[in-house]
Amino acid sequence: GQQVMQIPQYQHVQEGEDFTTYCNSSTTLSNIQWYKQRPGGHPVFLIQLVKSGEVKKQKRLTFQFGEAKKNSSLHITATQTTDVGTYFCAGGQGAQKLVFGQGTRLTINP
């Protein structure tokens, strides 16, 4: 079945450093979504990308959807301690299925 692979599994950075997590699918996706789960919390929707090559920004967060609609990335510039958490991508296979990646846990040294 469709799989969505996310790397790295863990990332530890110094506050102020940049952070990137990558998501790759074995099949073409209808859309890619990103969620953030704070420690002890629940996943919260961040953004949805639908178009090939789409780039969206939310303050220090930049989201990209690949040209082939099989990969995506989330880049955080100048991390802050509030960015701590696990970031999940989720790939849509048409309207039928949403497959979550395994997540990237981000920890930050202040």
Next chain:
Amino acid sequence: DSGVTQTPKHLITATGQRVTLRCSPRSGDLSVYWYQQSLDQGLQFLIQYYNGEERAKGNILERFSAQQFPDLHSELNLSSLELGDSALYFCASSIGQGWGNEKLFFGSGTQLSVL
């Protein structure tokens, strides 16, 4: 606050027992999804209901069952519990039935501990 309500927040029980987890979706949402998250693991999809009917099924054990009621709230029943069933169980909701295209709103979860 996502608008999705899950009860109870914590549940401690013994092996072999049966428990029921409850979820009320956001107002207006017709789909409910159940996910399992074990320690340091990702989100494992269990099952989706749309307007009272089962729409999609994931890796849900036969010991587990779910339903969605006419008022759209959903219950997840876990029976013959094993130690390995200890996990955080999330309910999520979305407005329609297009699971792959819709953003999900997650509840705060039920932490199940099987001793």
